[in-house]
Amino acid sequence: MAEGTKLLSKNRRAFHEYHILERYECGIMLAGTEVKSMKSGKYSFVDSYARIKNNELWLVGLHITPYDHGNIHNHEPVRDRKLLVNRDELTKLVRKTDEKGLTLVPLSFYLKGGLVKMELGVCRGKKLHDKRASIKEKDLKRQSEREMRGRI
Template identity: 45%
Template sequence: MPKGAGKLVAQNKKAHHDYFIEDTYEAGIVLQGTEIKSIRAGKANIRDSFARIQNGELFLHNAHISPYEQGNRYNHDPLRTRKLLLHRKEINKLIGESKEQGYSIIPLKIYLKDGFAKILIGLGKGKKKYDKREDLKQKEAKRDIERAFRERQKM
């Protein structure tokens, strides 16, 4: 999370498993009505979401922000497409890099910063099955080394 960021609301843990994240950007989210109250209550999910560039603007698809309980008729559609706010230079850079084969724009985290909802998006290249296996082997080896080190310290 960027420096000075506040409360973490939602995290896409599977993103680092499925993609090599090469670059990250902090973006604002255009919200409607009671959506910010739901986010502050921690009712957001970005597990299956993705970002796409349309007409020179960045949009977040498939992010689920639950309706606010006290919102009655002013509530919103939980899966609606939301616009993301980035500087033009950053959007142009994303357009250029995401045109390459295999690159995707993946939401990594939603958090609150200075009262505003922010999203950390990453430019990632999809991992192949053997890459995922290699990551799991490295993770397991690291865990075994730490376990052995801890047991040696106990003696």
């Protein structure tokens, strides 16, 4: 993360279930009350993913809780939200998603210059043995760090 950014949340499940091949930074078109709800951390992106419709990038399945102090013009909790990317990046994403087995998964949400941004990953699903190997690797790394701390 660059300086001047504040991490709102990270999709830890995506790192466990997918191999992340590429990462892209996207802006999100949000209503005013949606931004306030996201800044207060009242959203869930567990089953969300991105898809390309009519040569535009859309985020599907993001649930943003309606703002507590909002009025009758509050937003819908679950709706498709447009993602803002560069035209060149969009053509790359179209080519990548045409490949078999690749999906677009949100990896993290953060604030950058007062705007809500999202890190989008081009991912391939892990098999069960890949998940076990990554858990084993993580445990070995944690154990070696403990031993190094104990020796100092």
